[in-house]
Amino acid sequence: xxxxxxxxxxxxxxxxxxxxxxxxxxxxxxxxxxxxxxxxxxxxxxxxxxxxxxxxxxxxxxxxxxxxxxxxxxxxxxxxxxxxxxxxxxxxxxxxxxxxxxxxxxxxxxxxxxxxxxxxxxxxxxxxxxxxxxxxxxxxxxxxxxxxxxxxxxxxxxxxxxxxxxxxxxxxxxxxxxxxxxxxxxxxxxxxxxxxxxxxxxxxxxxxxxxxxxxxxxxxxxxxxxxxxxxxxxxxxxxxxxxxxxxxxxxxxxxxxxxxxxxxxxxxxxxxxxxxxxxxxxxxxxxxxxxx
DNA sequence: AAGCAAAGCAACCGCCACGAC
DNA sequence: CGTCGTGGCGGTTGCTTTGCT
Numbered sequence: 001x002x003x004x005x006x007x008x009x010x011x012x013x014x015x016x017x018x019x020x021x022x023x024x025x026x027x028x029x030x031x032x033x034x035x036x037x038x039x040x041x042x043x044x045x046x047x048x049x050x051x052x053x054x055x056x057x058x059x060x061x062x063x064x065x066x067x068x069x070x071x072x073x074x075x076x077x078x079x080x081x082x083x084x085x086x087x088x089x090x091x092x093x094x095x096x097x098x099x100x101x102x103x104x105x106x107x108x109x110x111x112x113x114x115x116x117x118x119x120x121x122x123x124x125x126x127x128x129x130x131x132x133x134x135x136x137x138x139x140x141x142x143x144x145x146x147x148x149x150x151x152x153x154x155x156x157x158x159x160x161x162x163x164x165x166x167x168x169x170x171x172x173x174x175x176x177x178x179x180x181x182x183x184x185x186x187x188x189x190x191x192x193x194x195x196x197x198x199x200x201x202x203x204x205x206x207x208x209x210x211x212x213x214x215x216x217x218x219x220x221x222x223x224x225x226x227x228x229x230x231x232x233x234x235x236x237x238x239x240x241x242x243x244x245x246x247x248x249x250x251x252x253x254x255x256x257x258x259x260x261x262x263x264x265x266x267x268x269x270x271x272x273x274x275x276x277x278x279x280x281x282x283x284x285x286x287x288x289x290x291x292x
Numbered sequence: 293a294a295g296c297a298a299a300g301c302a303a304c305c306g307c308c309a310c311g312a313c
Numbered sequence: 314c315g316t317c318g319t320g321g322c323g324g325t326t327g328c329t330t331t332g333c334t
Binding site: 016102 | 299300301302303304305
């Protein structure tokens with residue numbers, strides 16, 4: 001539509017990503033970690049600008065993404081947070097593990113806005129539509145003040161913090177319970193589950209529903225399942241006791257994925273020496289990635 | 293079944309913040 | 314302090330899917 005290209009460089013590809021491009025990007029980041037986004041496309045053999053690669057990775061390919069429709073609880077959190085933060089989608093997303101700013105922004109514009117209007121609430125001011133005539137149309141945000149007032153959201157955060165001491169999450173990928181902590185459940189400024197805090201012990205332990213966080217259940221973290229039967233926590237050498245799944249270098253992913261079993265019925269996946277990811281991930285089927 | 297409109301969402305663009313020099 | 318490079322954010326676009334007539 002006559003838009004200027006985001007990059008001056010001629011010959012760079014735009015538009016929807018192909019499975020092959022996804023594969024290249026995933027493979028590169030898995031084996032090299034996230035280096036300079038500007039340099040990444042060249043190194044990964046992609047005809048894309050770095051910006052496009054970053055966006056594709058953060059919004060779609062990141063392994064810690066939770067896809068599918070936002071739960072009512074998440075939706076309420078978005079509404080609460082939007083009332084406090086305005087259109088600062090990345091800030092809002094930082095409070096919702098596994099959700100991206102783009103996803104939340106889209107959901108807000110397509111669902112929540114209408115929902116609020118139906119309920120007679122102005123989505124901009126979060127006040128009843130009948131009383132907003134005297135209110136300013138644009139919500140002014142004082143950027144210097146990021147303190148959240150005492151709201152239901154804050155109480156939720158408090159609850160989460162109270163549970164942070166002994167948080168355990170069941171990880172079906174490893175058929176294990178992962179011990180972690182939760183820091184005010186922010187994923188960006190302060191990670192909800194700080195990557196390096198995720199420790200996988202070497203002993204196979206049964207899921208521990210009693211130790212699961214109510215919050216994480218509400219956030220459907222228990223749905224973070226993996227299509228893989230990975231009964232052993234050790235690598236080929238039998239010496240992996242701790243996996244930093246979100247380490248900057250994703251070497252652990254490579255180790256993790258290298259000897260996974262072949263699953264039937266992955267015709268929709270693209271081929272990769274180590275990992276396969278469907279072009280349109282079946283996230284509504286609870287899985288972030290599909291390993292085949 | 294075909295055509296159209298609306299909805300949903302991935303991707304792009306431009307701007308801004310921040311660190312390095 | 315100013316400039317440059319890079320990454321991140323929010324707004325917007327436009328393609329695809331879905332629903333309706």
